[in-house]
Amino acid sequence: EVRFPDLEESERRLSYFYDTLQRLEDLLGGAKEPGPGPVVEGVAAAGGAFDEAMDDDFNTAAVLAPVGDLFKLANRLLEDPRSAPKADRMRSLFRLRAEIRRVGETLGFWQEAPEAYLGRTRVALAARRGVDPGWVEERIQARAGARQGKDFASADAIRSELAAKGVELMDSPKGTRWRLVE
Numbered sequence: 001e002v003r004f005p006d007l008e009e010s011e012r013r014l015s016y017f018y019d020t021l022q023r024l025e026d027l028l029g030g031a032k033e034p035g036p037g038p039v040v041e042g043v044a045a046a047g048g049a050f051d052e053a054m055d056d057d058f059n060t061a062a063v064l065a066p067v068g069d070l071f072k073l074a075n076r077l078l079e080d081p082r083s084a085p086k087a088d089r090m091r092s093l094f095r096l097r098a099e100i101r102r103v104g105e106t107l108g109f110w111q112e113a114p115e116a117y118l119g120r121t122r123v124a125l126a127a128r129r130g131v132d133p134g135w136v137e138e139r140i141q142a143r144a145g146a147r148q149g150k151d152f153a154s155a156d157a158i159r160s161e162l163a164a165k166g167v168e169l170m171d172s173p174k175g176t177r178w179r180l181v182e
Contacts, residue, residue, distance in 0.1 A: 011121070014117075015121060017071055017110060018114045018118050018121075019114070019118060020071050021100065022114035022118055023074075024078070024097045025115075026172050026173075026174050027078065028097060033091070034091045034094070037087060037088065037091055038091070039088060039095055040073075040083070040084045040088055040089065043073065043096060046099050047102065049062075049065070050063060050066040050067060050070075050103055053065075063107070067103055067107075070099055070100050071100070073096060074093065077089055118179070125180045126180060136178055139158050139162055140176050142158055143176075166181055166182070167179075167181075168181045
């Protein structure tokens, strides 16, 4: 099998970006944006470095670093709900999402809906790895049934079975999503 490590790393990085966008949509999609107020440190200046790099004759290397920083900051806030008071955290996430969208429109990145991109790439990666998406969905449903019946040992066993195939589950109030990991 011919491998292209740089291409594979680029695909992983793009999936990271789209996964972050999906997580932002999952959390903020139906939420009401808090009014004016404080934001988490680093959020207010988040787009400034990007704008400076763009003004420097589109300095590509300098443009990409602040883009990565936007996503890092968003993920930090998504992963730790206690990192800031709820209103400040939500205000910060709304602002980061808007900034990420602005940057994406400027660069022509992330134009596909996150759910569509992640689904399409997940199916392609599953085919390359010999993982049947239908089987994964069936196991997720079985796990949901076990959890609903308070049979947590079975639910954990199903999660472990999926993990052994390289399937990572991500639970949210909107349900369970999955992805393939190394």
